[in-house]
Amino acid sequence: MKRLGPRLEEKAARTGLWALTLITVGVLLFIIFYILRRGLPVLSLEFLTTNPMDMGKSGGIFSTVVGTVALSVLAIVIAAPFGVGTAIYLTEYTWGGPLTRIIRFGAECLAGIPSIIFGLFGFILFVTKLKFGWSILSGGLTLAFMLLPTIIRTSEEAIKSVPPAYRLVSFSLGSTKWQTVTRVVLPSALPGIVTGIVLSIGRSIGETAATIFTAGSALRMPTSLFSSTRTMSVHFYILAREGISMPKAYGTAAILIIAILGINILTYYLMNRFIKKYS
Amino acid sequence: MTNDVVIEVRAFSQSFGEVRKIRGLDLDIRRNEILGIIGPARSGKSTFLCALNRLNDLVRGSRRAGTIRIDGRDIYGPDVDVVALRRKLGMVFATPVPLPRSIYENVAFGARRAGLRGRLDALVRDSLEKGGLWDEVKDRLHTSGQKLSGGQQQRLCLARILAVAPEFILLDEPTSGLDPISTMKIEESLRRLKKDYTIILVTNNTKQAARVADRTAFFLNGGLVEVGPTAKIFTAPDDQRTDDYLRGRFG
Numbered sequence: 001m002k003r004l005g006p007r008l009e010e011k012a013a014r015t016g017l018w019a020l021t022l023i024t025v026g027v028l029l030f031i032i033f034y035i036l037r038r039g040l041p042v043l044s045l046e047f048l049t050t051n052p053m054d055m056g057k058s059g060g061i062f063s064t065v066v067g068t069v070a071l072s073v074l075a076i077v078i079a080a081p082f083g084v085g086t087a088i089y090l091t092e093y094t095w096g097g098p099l100t101r102i103i104r105f106g107a108e109c110l111a112g113i114p115s116i117i118f119g120l121f122g123f124i125l126f127v128t129k130l131k132f133g134w135s136i137l138s139g140g141l142t143l144a145f146m147l148l149p150t151i152i153r154t155s156e157e158a159i160k161s162v163p164p165a166y167r168l169v170s171f172s173l174g175s176t177k178w179q180t181v182t183r184v185v186l187p188s189a190l191p192g193i194v195t196g197i198v199l200s201i202g203r204s205i206g207e208t209a210a211t212i213f214t215a216g217s218a219l220r221m222p223t224s225l226f227s228s229t230r231t232m233s234v235h236f237y238i239l240a241r242e243g244i245s246m247p248k249a250y251g252t253a254a255i256l257i258i259a260i261l262g263i264n265i266l267t268y269y270l271m272n273r274f275i276k277k278y279s
Numbered sequence: 280m281t282n283d284v285v286i287e288v289r290a291f292s293q294s295f296g297e298v299r300k301i302r303g304l305d306l307d308i309r310r311n312e313i314l315g316i317i318g319p320a321r322s323g324k325s326t327f328l329c330a331l332n333r334l335n336d337l338v339r340g341s342r343r344a345g346t347i348r349i350d351g352r353d354i355y356g357p358d359v360d361v362v363a364l365r366r367k368l369g370m371v372f373a374t375p376v377p378l379p380r381s382i383y384e385n386v387a388f389g390a391r392r393a394g395l396r397g398r399l400d401a402l403v404r405d406s407l408e409k410g411g412l413w414d415e416v417k418d419r420l421h422t423s424g425q426k427l428s429g430g431q432q433q434r435l436c437l438a439r440i441l442a443v444a445p446e447f448i449l450l451d452e453p454t455s456g457l458d459p460i461s462t463m464k465i466e467e468s469l470r471r472l473k474k475d476y477t478i479i480l481v482t483n484n485t486k487q488a489a490r491v492a493d494r495t496a497f498f499l500n501g502g503l504v505e506v507g508p509t510a511k512i513f514t515a516p517d518d519q520r521t522d523d524y525l526r527g528r529f530g
Binding site: 167176179184188 | 332334337339362363365366369370372374376378379388389391392393436439440443
């Protein structure tokens with residue numbers, strides 16, 4: 001094949017990359033549009049605020065919203081401090097020896113394990129062995145395990161991207177290690193850390209396999225950490241899988257999508273405000 | 280400049296892993312002098328500065344031998360408080376590194392870490408005046424320190440260490456990235472600061488040492504070749520290598 005001239009090559013590259021981007025965004029928008037078009041007609045304040053009735057055939061999805069929020073909040077509240085703490089330790093307190101590499105490698109492997117395996121693990125450990133039963137507690141703990149690797153990885157990257165010179169300056173001005181970490185490193189790394197946590201929230205809201213095994217699928221309004229509950233994504237799965245009500249299933253899916261979009265937009269907004277205020 | 284020795288370096292060596300950066304260094308530094316340290320790249324000048332405030336401790340595989348005494352106390356002794364030591368020796372780096380916060384909070388940073396809370400207006404103002412930056416920034420103290428020009432950033436870094444009330448000022452090629460006017464302003468500040476501080480100025484610009492240093496030390500391959508009054512080093516050095524370096528025969 002004859003080589004293209006540099007000018008033509010440039011043009012081809014630009015057009016090719018443009019097309020790839022267009023297709024990617026197009027597919028994404030198509031999915032969102034498709035689900036919203038089918039889901040939006042079902043949506044109403046009532047759909048959000050009434051409990052499902054008749055296995056979900058009628059009524060709303062209120063108890064599943066509560067269940068989803070409870071599970072995700074519990075998972076993040078557990079996973080974020082452990083994950084960020086581990087990342088700080090790995091990056092700031094070790095020289096990167098064999099132990100560090102083993103921990104990091106382990107975290108990476110953990111990130112690649114299918115969520116249904118986490119579900120099975122959570123079922124064996126929390127539901128049966130520790131006798132928490134199908135409950136918010138079992139589900140939240142399982143989700144926390146699943147989110148840990150992501151939070152560790154993203155936090156580590158964020159911390160590593162803080163210029164080393166900042167640390168030197170901080171130490172040279174008579175800061176302790178802890179002061180350097182909390183006053184210089186973490187504030188600079190915060191946008192990256194928060195982005196990682198937000199991605200994790202999105203993942204935990206959408207997670208189905210791990211929660212169906214550990215939190216169960218009860219439709220009652222949960223009353224304590226030990227109540228079994230059904231998340232929105234499990235609800236969607238059951239409604240669609242068992243053909244209970246496709247309109248209600250799409251309605252649930254639409255709420256899921258809107259919630260995740262909303263969380264992302266809100267985070268970027270808060271982040272921008274934080275960065276403006278801080279620097 | 281007086282004749283009392285405040286920093287005594289004896290047979291000091293520093294390596295990182297297999298790489299030896301300083302070998303068997305002996306040097307006395309006197310109170311309220313500006314000691315210029317000149318020498319080609321990789322001669323151990325910066326490593327020496329970071330040995331004084333123990334920043335070398337933060338480097339992996341750091342090993343040393345010999346002693347450094349400040350006011351008679353071994354700074355690598357077992358009961359030394361490194362944080363307090365670093366407050367005593369303020370350091371300005373080759374590249375100005377304002378932290379991502381306001382001018383005000385950059386200056387207040389060290390004092391805050393030492394436990395001061397609330398408003399530090401007087402300290403911030405005083406430090407910026409000493410650093411020769413106050414007039415240029417007094418109306419925008421709460422804007423980002425990173426928005427200043429390079430020369431202003433370096434004076435901010437100087438002001439920032441003055442706010443910690445150090446006894447020594449270590450400067451590691453502080454004007455290497457600056458234009459002549461900014462360089463002149465920094466040098467003016469140093470001359471003014473000499474009466475209150477002992478200043479060690481590492482520079483890759485021999486003319487700068489000639490302009491501001493009371494005494495000049497010539498480093499080569501991690502060792503001291505000679506040290507003496509600046510005028511003597513620049514006109515009649517004892518060692519042929521010093522003469523060669525100053526005449527630009529190598530470096």
